[in-house]
Amino acid sequence: MPGTVGRVPTPSAPAPGAPADPVVHGPSAQTGHPWAGTALGAPQSWDPAVRAVMDVVLASPVPMALLLGDDLVVFYNDGYAELIGDRHPDALGRPAVEAFAEVWRDPGAGEALERVYRHGEPFLQREAVLPADRQGPAEPAVFTRGHCAVRDSAGRIVGVLTVSAQTTQLTQQLQSLSDFAAALSGTLTLDDVARVTLRYCLHSFDADRVSFAVDEGSAWRLVRRIRGELLDEADERLPPLWRRMSAESALPAVVSARSGVASFIADGQPLRGVAADRHDEKIRALAALPLRTTVVRGSLTIGYREPRPWSPAERALLAASAELVGQAAERARRFETQHGTAQMLQRSMLPERLPDLPRLRIAARYDPGVDGNAAGGDFYDAFLLPTGALGVVLGDVAGHDVQAAARMGQVRAALRALALVDPRPDAVLDGLDRLVASLGVEGGTQELFVTVVFGVVEADRERVTLASAGHPAPLIRRAGPGAPAVAEFVQVPPAPPLGLGGRARTASVAFHPGDTLLLYSDGVVERRWQDLAAGLAGLGAAVTGATSGDPRALCAVATAAVPGATEDDVAVLAVEYAVRPSRSASMEVPAEPTAPSRVRHWMTAQLTEWQVPEAVIGAAVLCTSELTTNALLHAGTAARVEVDLSAERLLVSVADSGTRGQVTRAQTDTLSSRGRGLGLIEELSDAWGTDPTVRGSTVWFEILIPSDGSRVGDAPAR
Structure with missing residues (x-):
């Protein structure tokens, strides 16, 4: 049964050999505190068993509090004073229901303490937020708290002892692990995985050194981050600087990756003999965890400059992190393989070099759509014709697969062959129309959709002749000497896409020194959420405002002219008629x-x-x-x-x-x-x-x- 109401029961005199007053330490037992005015009474009247508990509380570095008497009067040590912040010293000597009134009725708060006091049953609260934190930061500290009954010399319950162990760091690490998994889910390449992994591990584990290693067949490559590196937001997006390691390297990261066995060194010189610099030499504790995947062999290492015991909880958290990294690395390796194959197929069907002419400067740009694993059907080409003129073409075969890329290659090759025989743009497109119709019949599909624009640039006649089959109108940036630049769309007579039996017609316009012709695919100007006219207007404004008519610069301007992402491929070809040879x-x-x-x-x-x-x-x-x-x-x-x-x-x-x-x-x-x-x-x-x-x-x-x-x-x- 609990002790006397309002006062902790005490014997009439101190026990033999015990001091008349309790030994006081720290802020929670200052001799100036008016204890006599509280329900506990003057210190001289406190029970020796209670004083002994108080001395233990005061001497402990662990946050502890005593709640004594029926009123559960609050008494605590320095560690607990730090936890409750601004509530100290007002909470000292007050009934707990007053000191922590706003949270007293929360689950696990007042009811749990009163139950311990009444029945003597200990209570463990695994996750608790101290009352003081209600007015504290947005991310409150989390604790594990244990409550047990305090008994006097006669064995009667006179209060409750509360011990608090902060678990905020572990809670934050678990939350950080969730954030880490979310960040890794958005990675596409091993560079992305390395960048996210290094940033997370350095911050979440408060490490001095982190490394990430992956295999490259006959060798290994490793990237490292150390505490204190001056990296800004731009640096975080920089492709990591990988270091190549031999297949037989003794570096712990390579050894762990090669063997598939984790190692934890609590204290020593784990990088001695293989240190890359003084940062490696200073590492004393190192954890090396292999990446357990079927596609990628690799490892994750975490190092510290001070000894570290590597607790079971920390080892489990590291293992979970390595598992996430391994899964992300496996996805990235598969993506890079598919992406590389698709893009190599795509670009191998495009001209590797464009003509190099004294007065006609030519540049092109191709950007794949959102899905980098697919090969698209956009294409461009520029080549000299038998007449000495320059033939330029840009087209779009619908689809984002290998079949679309193959059809693109057929159309591009056929167009060049037709142009070398008869370079008239309308004749070339009419021949292509028959070819595409034939391909559709052979393939048993009516879904073969191809648009194209073909032009002949005659520098000596300062003229360009164009024909289009369902393609967006070409654009010319005119910038004569001393005149402001202006962009104008060429009004080419419309014709349906290839394969539908349409008849192409031509339009000829002036093309003077200083002018630049721009051909582009619909991915440049089309966005789902806006009208096509807005995209065309944006392109025209961007080209007009360009600093020069240089074709390479205009290609970059055109691809960025309309804001927002596009799921379509983007292709641009630009030809500048230079004022003077370069x-x-x-x-x-x-x-x-x-x-x-x-x-x-x-x-x-x-x-x-x-x-x-x-x-x-x-x-x-x-x-x-x-x-x-x-x-x-x-x-x-x-x-x-x-x-x-x-x-x-x-x-x-x-x-x-x-x-x-x-x-x-x-x-x-x-x-x-x-x-x-x-x-x-x-x-x-x-x-x-x-x-x-x-x-x-x-x-x-x-x-x-x-x-x-x-x-x-x-x-x-x-």
């Missing part, structure tokens, strides 16, 4: 550390010889060095630098032959590992972009030439 040069860059320095020297010498203004040279050399460094680091292959100089602008491109997938703006917002990247490119150039190629990708930038430097483009053509 100069060009190129350099093959080997995959070796001295390459960026060699590129800088070559660029400086070449642009100086061409009398490019010094300010342009400095900016161009710096940007080219950044792009070259990125190509060597992240593609891991040799690169090719191309420079094209006209009277209006300097265009520089750096192409690699890597096979890790398409380079996108999101992936290249920072290019080099030195933290400057595209922030620098965007600052120093007037336009930039990335273009996927048949093998690898190309990153380019354009710098406009100041008007007082117009003489630099007057040099004769190559």
Whole structure:
């Protein structure tokens, strides 16, 4: 039975050898507190057994509280004072129902304490939020609390002892594990998996070093993050910098991945002998967990600079994390294989190089739709005709599968063959119409839907002749000397898509020096949520506002002209009639550390010889060095630098032959590992972009030439 109402029962005198007053420690038992005015009475009257419990509470670093007497008067130690925050010291010496009035009736609160006091039954509350946290942060601290009865010297229940153990970190880690799984579900490539994994593990496990390793057949590649790395949002989107490891490496990450066995080192020098730098040398505790998948062999390692016991709960959490990483890595490897095959098929059917002409500059861009695993039917081509004119074509075969890509290849090849015999655009499209109808009959399908626009550019006659079969109207950007640029759509006589028996008709329009012709697929302008006219208007406005008529820059402008994602493929082909011939040069860059320095020297010498203004040279050399460094680091292959100089602008491109997938703006917002990247490119150039190629990708930038430097483009053509 509980003790006397309102007061803890005590003997008339202190026990022999016991001090007259209890030993007081910390804020919860200050001698100045008016205990005599509480239900507990003066300290001299407290029962020796209760005083002993109080001394234990005060001396403990674990948060503890005593609730004494029928009123459950509150008494606690320093640790508990920290937990209840602003409620200290007002809660001291007050009945619990008053000190924690707003939560007293919550489940597991007042009722549980009163039950322990009345019946002496211990109670364990596995997840509790302390009352003080109701006014605290948005993410309250979570605790496991245990309550047990406190008895006096006569064995009577006189109060309740509460011990609180904070479990916030474990709760947060479990929540973080859920967030981690959600983040991994959105990854497509191993680069994505590595980036998400390193960020999560470094933060959630408060680690000093994290690494992620995967197999590459005969070798391994590993990426690492360490505590304190200065990474901004752009760096987080940067393709990780992988390090190649031999198949027999003794690195714990490789050993675990190779053996499929996890290892936990609590204290030692686990990376001694294989350390890449001083950061590895400082690691004393290391966990290495294999990725258990059927497709990918790999591992996840977590390291600390201080000894770590690796508790069972932490090992289980690490194992769960490694399981999630393994599943994501397996999906990514399958995606990369399918994506690479589809895109290689797609791009192998497109021209690897476009004609290189003195006065006609040509560029094209192809971006796959949302599903990167599918091969699409968009295509483009540009080729010289027997008459000396330039034939240009852009078409769209409906579908996003291998069959669509194969039909695209047939249509493209047939169009070139027809044009070489009779280059008249209407004649070419009429011949294609018969071919597509024949393919439909042979395939037993009426769903073969092909649109195409074909044009003949005659520079000597300053004219372009176009014919269209169900395709969006071509656009011409006109920018005569001294006149503002304006974009106009060419009104080509309409005709149905190929295979329906339509008759194509032609339209001829002027094409003067300074003009740029733009052909594009419907993926450029069509969006589900808006009218086609709005997309066309957006494209026209973007092309009009472009800084120059350079075809590569206009391709980038066109693909970004209409906001929002499209599920269709996007293809653009641009031809500029240059005011003057341009100069060009190129350099093959080997995959070796001295390459960026060699590129800088070559660029400086070449642009100086061409009398490019010094300010342009400095900016161009710096940007080219950044792009070259990125190509060597992240593609891991040799690169090719191309420079094209006209009277209006300097265009520089750096192409690699890597096979890790398409380079996108999101992936290249920072290019080099030195933290400057595209922030620098965007600052120093007037336009930039990335273009996927048949093998690898190309990153380019354009710098406009100041008007007082117009003489630099007057040099004769190559």
